[in-house]
Amino acid sequence: MSEDNKFYVYSKTGCGYCERLVEFMNEKGVDYHKFQLGEDFTSEDFVTRFGTGTTFPQVVRGYEKIGGMKDTVRFLVSNKYV
Numbered sequence: 001m002s003e004d005n006k007f008y009v010y011s012k013t014g015c016g017y018c019e020r021l022v023e024f025m026n027e028k029g030v031d032y033h034k035f036q037l038g039e040d041f042t043s044e045d046f047v048t049r050f051g052t053g054t055t056f057p058q059v060v061r062g063y064e065k066i067g068g069m070k071d072t073v074r075f076l077v078s079n080k081y082v
Contacts, residue, residue, distance in 0.1 A: 005031075007066070010046060010058045012037035017069040018057040024073065028082040032059075 007025070009032050011018035025032050035041055037056070050058050050065070059066040059075075066075050076082045 005062060007032035007072075008060045009034045010037070010041065010050070010056065010060070011035065012056045015056045017055075021057050021059070021069045021072060025076075028076070030076060030081055 007030060009018070009022060009025070011022065011034055013036070022032075022034060037043065037046065046054070046058075055068055057069060057072075059068075059072040066072050
């Protein structure tokens with residue numbers, strides 16, 4: 001899979017939705033890379049990229065913002081990734 005088609009999950013410690021999404025992606029064999037708040041990016045980076053008030057997790061594929069957990073699962077199913 002090319003880097004433009006890889007999924008990038010922006011998550012934070014203690015986020016139940018983040019954990020469930022990563023578990024789902026692991027179970028389904030989806031190729032992704034997880035970025036962790038405080039290790040890979042700052043709160044300011046997150047707000048700059050996704051906007052004020054955006055919740056965790058956020059998922060990006062290439063340059064396309066997919067959204068949060070529900071949007072990502074919907075995207076993966078409707079585009080036959082799972």
